Amino acid sequence: MNRKTRIRKIELFVSLAVILIIGVVGAARMAGSAPTYDGSRTDVVGLYENPANYDTADADGVSDIIVKENNQYTAALNTVYSVTFNFRGYDTLGESFILVGAIAGTMAILRKKGNKASAQAVGTDAGTVVKPMKVVDYRGGAKKKGKTYRQKPVIMQSCANILLPFTLVYGWYIVLHGAMSPGGGFQGGVISAGIVLLVYLAFGLTGLRKTFHPGFLHSSETIAEIFYICVGLAGVFAGMNFCFNFVFINNGTFREESAMLMNDAVGYHVCAGICCLLIMMLEALDIDMGASDEEESGIAKKAALSVNAQELTYREADI
Amino acid sequence: MILENFVASFFLIALGLYCMATKKNLIKILIGMGLCDYGANLLIVSVGFNPGGTAPIFTISELSRDSFFVDPVPQALTLTSIVIGACTTAMVLGLVIRIKAKYGTLDSTKIRKLRG
Amino acid sequence: MSGTLVTVLNTFVIIGAVASAITAVHAERLISSVLALAATGSFIGLEFIMLQAPDVGIAEVSVGAILSTILYIIALRKCREVERQMKTDEYLKSDLADSDKTQTPVKKDASDKKD
Numbered sequence: 001m002n003r004k005t006r007i008r009k010i011e012l013f014v015s016l017a018v019i020l021i022i023g024v025v026g027a028a029r030m031a032g033s034a035p036t037y038d039g040s041r042t043d044v045v046g047l048y049e050n051p052a053n054y055d056t057a058d059a060d061g062v063s064d065i066i067v068k069e070n071n072q073y074t075a076a077l078n079t080v081y082s083v084t085f086n087f088r089g090y091d092t093l094g095e096s097f098i099l100v101g102a103i104a105g106t107m108a109i110l111r112k113k114g115n116k117a118s119a120q121a122v123g124t125d126a127g128t129v130v131k132p133m134k135v136v137d138y139r140g141g142a143k144k145k146g147k148t149y150r151q152k153p154v155i156m157q158s159c160a161n162i163l164l165p166f167t168l169v170y171g172w173y174i175v176l177h178g179a180m181s182p183g184g185g186f187q188g189g190v191i192s193a194g195i196v197l198l199v200y201l202a203f204g205l206t207g208l209r210k211t212f213h214p215g216f217l218h219s220s221e222t223i224a225e226i227f228y229i230c231v232g233l234a235g236v237f238a239g240m241n242f243c244f245n246f247v248f249i250n251n252g253t254f255r256e257e258s259a260m261l262m263n264d265a266v267g268y269h270v271c272a273g274i275c276c277l278l279i280m281m282l283e284a285l286d287i288d289m290g291a292s293d294e295e296e297s298g299i300a301k302k303a304a305l306s307v308n309a310q311e312l313t314y315r316e317a318d319i
Numbered sequence: 320m321i322l323e324n325f326v327a328s329f330f331l332i333a334l335g336l337y338c339m340a341t342k343k344n345l346i347k348i349l350i351g352m353g354l355c356d357y358g359a360n361l362l363i364v365s366v367g368f369n370p371g372g373t374a375p376i377f378t379i380s381e382l383s384r385d386s387f388f389v390d391p392v393p394q395a396l397t398l399t400s401i402v403i404g405a406c407t408t409a410m411v412l413g414l415v416i417r418i419k420a421k422y423g424t425l426d427s428t429k430i431r432k433l434r435g
Numbered sequence: 436m437s438g439t440l441v442t443v444l445n446t447f448v449i450i451g452a453v454a455s456a457i458t459a460v461h462a463e464r465l466i467s468s469v470l471a472l473a474a475t476g477s478f479i480g481l482e483f484i485m486l487q488a489p490d491v492g493i494a495e496v497s498v499g500a501i502l503s504t505i506l507y508i509i510a511l512r513k514c515r516e517v518e519r520q521m522k523t524d525e526y527l528k529s530d531l532a533d534s535d536k537t538q539t540p541v542k543k544d545a546s547d548k549k550d
Contacts, residue, residue: 105410323445
C-alpha cells in the first residue's frame with residue numbers, strides 16, 4: 001500500500017497548494033479592483049454636524065448608504081451595532097436560533113441517566129466490577145471525621161467573593177453600552193458568563209449546584225429569545241417592516257431606540273446560554289478533588305494506584 | 320488590501336483542511352476545524368479594510384475632515400461567524416465525550432465499525 | 436491616532452499566528468496543541484483590533500481564546516477520567532486482582548506495624 005498512500009499524499013498536497021494559490025490571487029484581485037466600499041469620499045464630520053445632509057445618488061455599495069444613514073435613522077453611534085440590530089436584525093435572529101439549538105443539542109448529548117453522584121453516568125455501557133471511588137466534596141465545607149488535615153481553598157474563595165460582582169458589572173456594562181462604544185450583546189454576554197467558572201473554581205460542584213440551575217437558565221434563555229422576536233414583530237403589527245424602531249428618541253444627548261431592547265435581550269440570551277453550556281460540561285466532568293483515602297477498600301485503592309499517572313499523559317499517539 | 324493577511328488566511332484554511340484530512344485523533348480533527356474558522360474570519364475582516372480608515376464608531380473628538388471609515392458590514396457578518404464556530408465546537412466536544420465513554424478510544428479508524 | 440496600520444507590526448502578528456497554528460497541528464501532546472490554538476486565537480484577535488474592528492476583536496478573544504479553550508480542557512479531562520476508569524476495571528478483571536482480593540484490608544497492616 002505504499003504507492004497508494006503516496007499517491008494520496010501527493011493529491012492532498014497538490015489540492016491544498018491549489019487552494020492556497022487560487023485563493024490568494026483571487027482575493028488580491030477582488031480587493032484591488034472590484035467595487036467595494038471606498039470610504040474616502042464620505043465626509044464624516046459633515047455627517048455628524050448635519051445628520052440629514054447626505055446624498056446617496058451615486059453610492060458605491062450598501063456600506064456607503066449605511067454609513068451615511070446611520071446618524072439620521074438610528075440612535076446608535078456604533079455602526080457595526082446598528083448593522084447587527086437595526087439594518088440586519090433578521091440575521092441576528094437566526095444566530096440566536098443557532099445558539100439555542102446548540103445548547104439544546106449539548107443538553108441532549110450529555111444527559112445523565114441514573115445516579116447523579118457517580119462518576120461514570122455519562123453513557124457507559126460496560127458494567128464495572130468495582131464501585132467508583134467514593135469522592136467527598138470538601139469545598140462546600142463538608143466535614144470529615146478523622147485526623148487528616150483538609151485543605152480549604154481560602155485564597156480561591158476570597159478572590160471569587162471579591163471578583164464576582166466586578167465580573168458581572170463589567171460584562172453588563174459592555175452589553176448596555178454597545179451602542180456608544182465597542183461591545184454589544186454577544187461580547188458582553190460571554191464575558192459575564194465567566195461567573196460560572198469563578199464559582200466552580202472556588203466552591204466546587206456542590207457550590208455550583210446550589211447557585212445555578214441549568215434547566216431554569218435554559219428556559220430563561222428561551223424567554224429572552226421570545227422577547228427579541230416580540231420587539232421585532234411590533235413593527236410588523238404597526239404596518240412597517242420587521243425590526244422597526246417603534247421607540248425612537250434622538251435628542252442629541254438622550255438616545256433611545258427599540259434596537260437597544262433587542263441588544264439587551266441578546267445579551268441576556270447569550271449570558272444564560274453560555275452559563276448553561278458551561279454548567280453542563282462541568283457536570284459531565286463530575287470529579288471533585290480531595291478523595292478520601294480511608295473510605296476506600298484495599299482492593300479499590302490498589303487498583304487505583306496501579307494505573308500509573310505516566311500512562312495517561314495523553315499524547316496524540318496513544319488514543 | 321494587505322497581501323500578507325490574505326496569504327495568512329488562506330494558509331490557515333489550508334492548514335486546517337490538512338489537519339482534518341490526515342490526523343486520526345478526534346481532538347486533532349476538531350483543532351483543524353477551529354483553524355479553518357480563524358482563517359475564514361480573518362479573510363472577511365481583511366477584505367473590508369481601507370488603509371487610513373478608522374473604526375466605524377462616531378467619536379467626533381478624534382476625527383478630522385480627512386478621515387473615513389472602514390467597511391462595517393463584513394465586521395457584522397464576522398460576529399455571526401464567530402458565534403457559530405463556538406457553538407459547533409461546544410456541541411462536537413459533547414459528542415467526543417460520549418464517543419470516548421462508549422467506544423473507549425478516540426481513534427477515528429476504529430470507531431467506524433457500527434455496533435448495535 | 437487616526438487609523439494607520441503599522442506594516443511591520445502587522446507582519447509580526449501574522450507570523451505569530453501562522454507559527455502557533457503550525458504548532459497546533461504538529462504538537463505531540465494534545466494539551467500543547469489546545470494551548471497553541473488559544474495563542475492563535477489571541478493573535479488573530481489582536482490582528483482584528485489592528486484592522487480597526489474592535490467589536491470583532493473583543494468577540495474573537497473572548498470566544499476563541501477563552502471559552503473554546505476551556506471547553507477543550509474540560510473534554511480532555513473527562514476523556515482522561517474515562518480512561519483511568521477503564522484501566523482500573525481492566526486491572527480488576529485480570530489475574531493480578533484475584534490474588535489481591537484475598538488480602539487483608541489496610542487497617543490490619545497498620546496494626547501489624549505497630550506491633
